[in-house]
Amino acid sequence: MVKEIERAGITVVHCCSIVPISLTVGANRIVPTVAIPHPFGDPAKTVAEERALRRQLVERALQALATPVSGQQVFS
Secondary structure, eight states: OHHHHHHTTOOOOEEESOHHHHHHHTOSEEEEOSOSSOTTOOTTSOHHHHHHHHHHHHHHHHHHHHSOOSSOEEOO
């Protein structure tokens, strides 16, 4: 789906827990997340820690969205 959206001219950031799968499907901008059942959070953390984690991941995704790339790039 990521490649089809980009073919339509819309820049996409693929946030995922398993980076090799994103690389296999050909996503250009990849942001690693926490875990499969909780990609943007960690239930073991306090509310404040989880909020900070989510903010960090979203800010990283926005940075990836604004970064020109020529090929696949993982934003760790």
